[in-house]
Amino acid sequence: MILLTAEALTMRFGGLVAVNDFNLHIEKGEIVGLIGPNGAGKTTVFNMIAGYYTPSEGVIRFRDSVISGLKANRITKAGIARTFQNIRLFSELSVIENVMIGYHCRIRSSFFGATLRLPLYRREEKMMVDGAMKLLREVGLEEVARERSTSLPYGKQRRLELARALATGPQLLLLDEPAAGMNPNETQELLELILRLRTDYDLTVLLIEHDMKFVMEICERIKVLDYGTTIAEGTPHEIQNNPRVIEAYLGEVQRA
Amino acid sequence: MDPNHRRNQLLSIGGTALLAALLYAANSAGSDYTIRILNNCAIFIILAVSYNLINGVTGQFSLEPNAFVAIGAYTSALLTLTPMEKEISFIIEPCIWPLSVISVPFAVSLLAAGIVTAFFGFLMGFPVFRVRGDYLAIVTLGFGEVVRVIANNTQSITNGPLGLKGIADHTNLWWSWGLAVLTVFLIARMVRSSYGMAMKAIKYDEAAAEAVGINAFWHKMLAFTTSAFFEGIGGGLLAHLITTISPTLFTFFLTFNLLIIIVAGGLGSITGSILAAILVTWGGEALRFLDEPMDLGLFEIPGIPGMRMVIFSLILIFIMIFARHGILGTREFSWNWLSGKLGIGGRPR
């Protein structure tokens, strides 16, 4: 079953074409990688899917309904959650609160019900706390649940962001450079974590990553962008041997 | 959940009872002057805590409280004045029907003040929250001016520049402090609920908040409308305390005072707003001598009107430069914190 389709997405900022004629189909349960040199337009694609940009042209469909043009919070509610390239936690809130917020968009209690702590809200609050604790256990952060989120070390902040995204109950998870800044050990743990979460939570994953070893190991399918255009698509093995990809990356090495 | 929940509940009830006893004592033994200051404190607590909800908790820096307080004050005053009083006051143009014949009890008028102000806040929110940051500040400041201009010109509703006189002095310590406690209780609960968490999330990172499914616009509207509701009630209390209101009472000056309070207390901290409201109200009284002539026995120093505000302005600038987080930052008082500090009782959570 096809979960997400993007057809002929183009994004222009003034005169600059950040993404040009981008097409993507993701099957349910897949892990798809989006790679390419810096400034290739990967995050722009994410921002279009997650509702931060409205594509200049093209349509995005998620489970048969058009989502391009919807606001970010509506898209999250529809079942697409994301993490950010530069971790964006709610700094002054505790670790568990950061995760509980993920449930907020799904509670049925009204503003008044929550303020007056009516029985429905109390049940839902318990659900939020229990759910958040369960997710924190999944990502190994239950010990630090009461601490301030920004006091955590980098790797744990990444995992917290992942837990927060899961709390919104997504079917599709967009991970923007999840392994950035991690050491090989942490990267390996993250890889196992993502694979485990996919099975346990029935997830589909689209990720951007620069760590090629990680990408090649975790992704079933990879799409390569350069200058906003798709230059290659295929299995990790095909991508590794694709001359255009090699050229794009070598070019980057030379440019740098 | 917190194992000390029951104990904390008892402590809260005890604290409220203590406050009631103190008020009773002040009411029977305090001078008129003391009682007036205490009333002012309570009203400023209501105004500051609700202003803090939108500026501190939700992080949307706005400058409209004078507009809300004005709407609340006029609404409740117009509702409690008797038809006869209105006929006497409205000398240029008669008061419009049905306002001219309505007269309701104080409590009803306060509730109406809250609802009417909340309604205006809701309408204002639509254009206001299309913008952010500095623009939000200016647009909301503009609303304050617009409300004042309207109050000056709608002769048949507000009696224009003449204002309303002879409003019954219904506001006493029980009303002001009772409503202050209720306001703090409700707003604190709201802030602790997941709606409050969502508001804080918007403050820290609006894009990330949207990414976890929070409708930022709608939650800002909730905070703004709630804030308006309580500002309106505060306005109603104020009108029935000073008994005379006119458009000049609700200038940006009022907003400025509230801004000092919430900034000094720490943007986002309810406890801070309460402490600073008391401090600033009391301090304002204590500094009143600066504006008034001083008699030093042999000679007299003429008062310098404005000196007090010079000092307050300097305090605000100094807080911003040297102590940006105010007294409490975003921290809050809790019984657990207190018992921890005192090192007594309480089971660990």
Next chain:
Amino acid sequence: MERSPLFCRRAGTGTGFLELTFFLQQMINGVALGSLYGLIAIGYTMVYGIIRLINFAHGDVMMMGCYFAYFGILMFSLPWGASFVAAMVLTAILGVLIDKGAYVPVRHAPRISALITAIGVSFLLENLGLVVFGGRPKGFTTPDMFAEVYEIAGLMIPALVLWTPLITLILLSGILFIIHRTKAGRAMRCISHDMETTRLMGVDVNRVISITFAVGSAAAAAGGIMWAMRYPEINPLMGIIPGLKAFVAAVLGGIGNVTGAMLGGLLLGLAEILLVALMPEIAGYRDAIAFGILIFILIFRPTGLMGSKLPE
């Protein structure tokens, strides 16, 4: 507010000729008022363009400029020309001092802190004004040159109404020259693009910001002095309303854009005068018109007329 005897009044009604005269007079009036808004708006827009701060105190800086001119004439018996120039210089210095004393320390704090500081400075100036100058309005003498009334083709036009746009145009050209033809101006435009990079390239950023404050404040002083001659009195709170309206003018023109600010000012001035002239019954709401326009722009064209970008 439009009660000054210096200003054109409704000459009469009835014939088409009088209607036309009336309309022309109002137009000229609107241009004069609009140039004042524009002059004050330039300070807002330049400062915002460079450090992204709404200088809340700008209107009050303008007020101080008026008092400088007033005391120059009254206490030091300077000729009015010298007094006005001296007032502009002093106001420029005041602007720089405010930046150094209050805004530099919060330059790297969150934007809201700087905004609150600016509100504090605004209140400080207003109340210092009350303390030092007293709350009672002071009459502002209008030099004879501006006080005359010309009769041109049936129009009664006070000299000031003609001089205001002219002086404004001269000052605007000067400011545009500074921005586009001098080294400091080039640095200003660089900083508004990217302050850190400009700093790295060896530009003394703080000096350039000081120049910006100086130029903006001097322009405000000039606007304020003409404002004072128009009404003709000054008081410590006189800066609030023109300050707010000038801000609206700056947004209307697209904030950060000096020419836009002037255009925005003219538009606002014309809109105000013409609306009140055509519908005298809304005269009381005059001060609310600007905010009506502001809300309207922010909803339908948030980038302003000249299309600069809204801040995040």
